[in-house]
Amino acid sequence: MSVVRVDLGARSYDVHVGLGLIDAAGAHVAPLLRRGRVLVVTETTVADLWLDRLRTGLGDVGAPALVLEPGEGTKSWEGLRRTVEWILDQRPERADVVLALGGGVIGDLAGAAAALVLRGLRFVQVPTSLLAQVDSSVGGKTGINTRHGKNLVGAFHQPSLVLCDTGALETLAPRDFRAGYGEVAKYGLLGDADFFAWLETNGSGLAADPALRAEAVRRSVRMKADIVARDEMEAGDRALLNLGHTFGHALEAATGYSDRLLHGEGVAVGCALAFDLSARLGLCSQEEPSRVRAHLDAMGLPRDLRDVPGELPGAGALVELMAQDKKVLDGRLRFVLARGIGEAFVTAEVPREAVEAVLDASR
Known part of the structure; x- marks a missing residue:
């Protein structure tokens, strides 16, 4: 097991990466508790696989659970x-801990609820x-989607602990694993x-090799932790983590936050388009861009609008959806572009016609 520290002064916390962390959750969560109360938020698919094991791992700690439907x-x-009403139904005290057991949807949602209840309950992320x-799970961004766009309502609320049990990744459907890989490639x-070159060599082996999976997770978390420590509230460097996200x-949004396009798949397409736009x-x-596309293709990820099933709006309408992005500043949309692999930067100096041309070429 490895431990990555997210250094935020009084709000610092550890991210544990390794096998068996769900089964050993009690030992890791116990130091946070002044009384034995953990409120679990999860979803049906994850609950069937991991909820009983989590409760066994927590031992004598009471762990009522809200089980929600999966999906965006x-x-x-x-x-x-x-979620907020359920937590309030449990008559929480500020010593209690909300534990998010699941993927990004559950983590974002449970974190947002924890930030709101009693003006802030501590929470633990157990991402699966x-x-x-x-x-x-790392960095404290929480939120929900609305008809106006993705993650536009939420709060920065850092977790107290993150347990990344890489054994949980063995239960993922292949498509979900590939979608997550879109975020891994983003870091390189x-x-x-050097990390991207490592992924080009080892990426195809992650699904079958526990050691490679753990190393990819550790290196990704280490990079994010370093960026968050420098820029917790996304005033500068942290915006780099949005590479691929504007597209x-x-x-x-255009696909209705549906199974037509998973988040990590959207990031993969977005990264390819960001490099196309940069070129x-x-x-x-x-x-x-050719190297980026070759690797995404080798990993079975989409790279173009034509890879997204169903009809999509025209380039102009997609740019309007981008204009609802959180990175808009003074009415100008900022893009994360690159001078090369591993050399991303943020800029607002992007002509709209260039963006539309890249989108049209991707159809």
């Missing part, structure tokens, strides 16, 4: 209302998907060319 549709106003382990593309979030603007060589 749960990360909504109604899902937030239901690759995407949640390498990205959404935005700031670590990806617009595509998710079109003369920021990087034409070879860089």
